[in-house]
Amino acid sequence: MLLTVLGCSGSAPGPNAATSGYLLEADGFALGLDLGTGTLAVLQALRDPFDLDALLFSHLHPDHCADFTGLTVLRRYHPAPTRDPRANRLPVYGPGETERRLVASHSPDAATEAETDLSDVYEFHKITTETVHIGPFEVTALLAAHPCEAYSFRISGGGRTLMFTGDTGIFDGLADLAAGADVLLSEASWTHAAGRPVNLHLSGTDAGTVARRAAVGRLLVTHVPPWTDAAAVLAEARSAYQGETVLVRQGQSYPI
Template structure:
């Protein structure tokens, strides 16, 4: 498996820094994970957007999905798509409200929304805790500790494993999900402090603690907001986790 970072800015984009968006590729199958602000442009810079085989969303906050509306315009109106989107609707695995939320984002006018449900270019598959197969990937899905309907994922293929936390507070189920994982992609939205709100995000310290408690072989730290000192967050993670740790970079690829 190969992970490529389209964007990794947390909560909001920074200067030339898209928010959450990743590509996971194996066996010729290209899975998009999140499509936050600015990631559609980043995707087009390196890949044909019609080469996506499926999309997976952890939750529906804008920094994780706002470029879906732009993708819909591209899929409906591109004059020469490399893959006909109406013959090959893109599978979208997402929280249950995704069809109505994405339609509303694409068509703000209520009367127009009644005439479009996006099913001409997508097939929607609501997520729930359990297992799902997407292409060659076997994915374990659990509820994350984050205010809206949110999920964390363990993705396996060819004897290798990858966990993406999505946005979440730390809890025992997340440690279990990441047990013995080869690569852990963990959000870390702030430095640690007692007055941080619970059930929302991980601190750098908690991301490192998660990697250590789960026995992850490698930690990738992501989702640091542009107003937060990324190196300070990463230093907290390194202090807790003695293994291989990386602060991810936009445009970089990481083998799993």
């Protein structure tokens, strides 16, 4: 498995920094994992966006899904696509309202929202907590602690496992879902301090603590907002977890 970071800025884009989005590849299959603001531009700089085989959204906040709109324009109106998007409809997995809300973003107005249809180029699937197979990947979802319907994912393929926290506060079961994973890709949006909002984000200390409790092989820290001291977040994570801990970088790839 190979993880490529399309964007890792938390909550909002930073200077030349896209928000959350990743590409996970195995056995020739390319799975997009979130597609936040600016990630489509990064994806196109790295590879043909028509190579995507499926999309998986952790939740529907714009910093995780906004570039779906640009992808839709590309898939519907590109004059010379390298793969026919209508003959190869892209499977899109997401929370319960994914189809309605993403389709609504392409409606001319509220009155025609119900008539808008993107099924010419997509096939939508609702995430459940049942384990599903997406190409070569086995994906187990767990409802996260966030203000909207959001999920954490355990993704396995080829004998390797990636755990992606998505956006979440600490909750029972997070470390259990990550148990023994080769890599934990964890958001860490701030440093640890009293008074942080609950059920919203992890601190660097939280991310490191989950990695330690889950006995993961490696910790990748992501989703640090542009106004947060990334070095301080990374230092917290390393204090709580003694294994390899890396602050991910946009455009970089990490073997799982």
